[in-house]
Amino acid sequence: MVLMRIAVLLGILTFALQAQKAPAEAARQWRMQHEQQILSEFTSLLAIPNIASDRVNQQRNAEALLKMLEARHVQGQLLSIPDAPAVVFGEIKTPNAKRTIVFYAHYDGQPVTPADWEGGEPFKPVFRTVNGEQRIYGRSASDDKAAIMAQMAALDALQAARIPLKANIKFIWEGEEEAGSRHLEAILKAHQDLIRGDVYLICDGPVDQSRLQSIAFGARGDTHLEITVYGPHHELHSGHYGNWAPNPALMLAQLLGGMKDGDGNILIPHFYDGVTALSETEKRALEEAPVNDDRLREELWLGHVDGGGRHLLELLNVPTLNINGISAGRTGARANNVIPATAMADLDLRLVVGVDWRTQQQRVIDYIRAEGYTVVETEPDKETLLKYAKVAFVKRDAGYNAVRTSMDLPISEDVIHAVESAHRPVVKLPTMGGSVPLEGIERAAGTHTITIPIANHDNNQHSANENIRVQNLWDGIETMAALMGMK
């Protein structure tokens, strides 16, 4: 009797687990039978250049994506406003659905410097085996066309397995995320009737460095400053004028060098003011997350790290100031003996909840002023340069703020359960390190965002030789299928 009861219970449990696992499992089976077909469709998509400013190719991307939707019998259209790449929109209406789940991804990629790429052609995807694992190299292989491919393959699998959807599904694929999503909010607002949803699943970014599937309930905001400081009007011979004409590379070094201490703590006054504290659930999630710091340090050949002993995942909840690039004169074989005319730095400021991007820009500018610079917002003329001892031309880029969705909401808990039906354990982060324009999305759609990354962490995102580990694409298809199967 007892044994029978246990058998019945086990049977029910097994059935329940099977039922719950069905979308991810179906995705795995379908993928294993269609790997070449998936990879072929994916590499065709990667072969279309996708820099946000390249309007001709972005239109080609958008049309290719529409065809991918049509091939799945999904009603698609381009959402446009002038002077911006179109948002590709797709919609599956499910009878009696109680929820609408929106899958966001972006089809543009970071600018490329082909000479830095192995093979020199970022838009000719190449398969390479690294440490016995197959990877695909090409711009946006991971960031973020992989997410689009995973969504489409997941849909193929569900359709093939005749697993009915329970929720309405929408796809929103943006074409200028890497250029700051300058028009996304306006495009969404211009199509409010179409783009509503109960949750936006932001399918972008890498999973945890442990390779465990991750869910991020927020993302850092982002903005930029470009700083140019001035030496002589044109490059000078370093012998004839050395000791007399100020060197702008040195001036910029002094200006930037003072912005941080030796541990990477930012010394700009008020830089950390206003940061919203983490909730108890968020703190617990961080404590449960794997600590990969030592392994990463080894992987990245780092003899020391910043942060004064705090872990990487903890530091993602703190604002950053990063030098993306610095340049003056020339180095290496092209170096020559000059006092450069200008020196330039590109700064990236990542924001966390509680700190507005305009405030953060202003704090940096105030610091530059406090260092004795006259700050101008257009290129300075002769009169200005002669008048002031030190002039900095600061270009403020647009930006967006960080957001964080509570892990305690019902939709948050449902998303966690769905993802766990595909992979366990799941790393739950209050904030992911990367930035996605969640603020504008939340404002335009009046809803929450939750980020579901699928790429490998070591994907060279934003750099040369960007790649996706093929197994991450396969795992991502299962994750997407599980999320599409949600109620």
Added chain:
Amino acid sequence: MVLMRIAVLLGILTFALQAQKAPAEAARQWRMQHEQQILSEFTSLLAIPNIASDRVNQQRNAEALLKMLEARHVQGQLLSIPDAPAVVFGEIKTPNAKRTIVFYAHYDGQPVTPADWEGGEPFKPVFRTVNGEQRIYGRSASDDKAAIMAQMAALDALQAARIPLKANIKFIWEGEEEAGSRHLEAILKAHQDLIRGDVYLICDGPVDQSRLQSIAFGARGDTHLEITVYGPHHELHSGHYGNWAPNPALMLAQLLGGMKDGDGNILIPHFYDGVTALSETEKRALEEAPVNDDRLREELWLGHVDGGGRHLLELLNVPTLNINGISAGRTGARANNVIPATAMADLDLRLVVGVDWRTQQQRVIDYIRAEGYTVVETEPDKETLLKYAKVAFVKRDAGYNAVRTSMDLPISEDVIHAVESAHRPVVKLPTMGGSVPLEGIERAAGTHTITIPIANHDNNQHSANENIRVQNLWDGIETMAALMGMK
């Protein structure tokens, strides 16, 4: 009686002045009748690319220079050792000469970045009129093929006017001055019987910013250091790793920024130790020299200058540390959100008499060590980078020391008189700002060097759009003729 005596004296004086002025005056007259011919020969020479490392084109230059000597019936030959561009050597033996005067110049130029040049072709010389004055633009238009052309045109003029030479004349034209004259001393030593002279006239560099003809009795020495500091093994996404992975651009900024104070004074311990003081004659010459600082500040759009109130010409007698270039990641339109893997700076160290270049390199390296860096002299491997918190890879370039010839020597006084016979007043400098390998020449030839520049100061030497003001070429021909006419 008194009047008659005055008349006789005036007659003698006039005759003496005419006799003394003859070579420069002859040069002027010949030049005015042959301007097109001179410019045509000059631009043909500029059209041959002349980067020191370009062995094929450097051989073309050397052969073209031999032909220029032959056209003046000067016996020429190439002085070679393996793996170096040849020195072009020419000699005119004068019966009963008591002195041998050697005219040094160099036929190589600094590396070029064609995209930075107006027109994009540094080796297609172009005439342009700037503020009503004709200039020729092209690599080495001023530095230093102009000096070679001036010497040849001066010789043409003297030969045409049948002015007999009084001294033996030699020409020594080097092919790798801009690459540090690494083989010059060895080449001279290998041909000791040929290259002897009572003085080497170093025809290189720009005249004073007042445009007055200058004589420099010394030149700063020069050496380089290339510094690379390390962040993560490869570029990282600035969001996912910002606050944790150290940014090498920031590290380098901190390292370089601490090397100077806000007035350009170098803070590296002992950097100024050992400098030989100026003599009374040298100090007087500096006091007599024009002060161009305010005009230059205006010309160069400089709101402040370094040096704590000391004049430019005074500061040329002080060692320098200059950042030729700095680079990490990318800036401008190519910037993207990364933590760069490395940051690199190219440092130029100018030396004055009393400070050895090896000592000066070591002082910089000691400073880098004192800032907490482990300094390596080959590219660091994974083990090294993991072992030490901060690693700097410092490449030491070769160098040479400063030299200074006393203004009180008879040969110095004769050179001053000869140059004054062509142009008055003359600016006499203990040290020119630029560097020429005088130390190696003095050692190899066992003689003194005196530098006679002819180029305009605003010639964009070492940079894009290098040029010579045509009037400077004309004036230089007269100066060279006066020097060739010396006893």
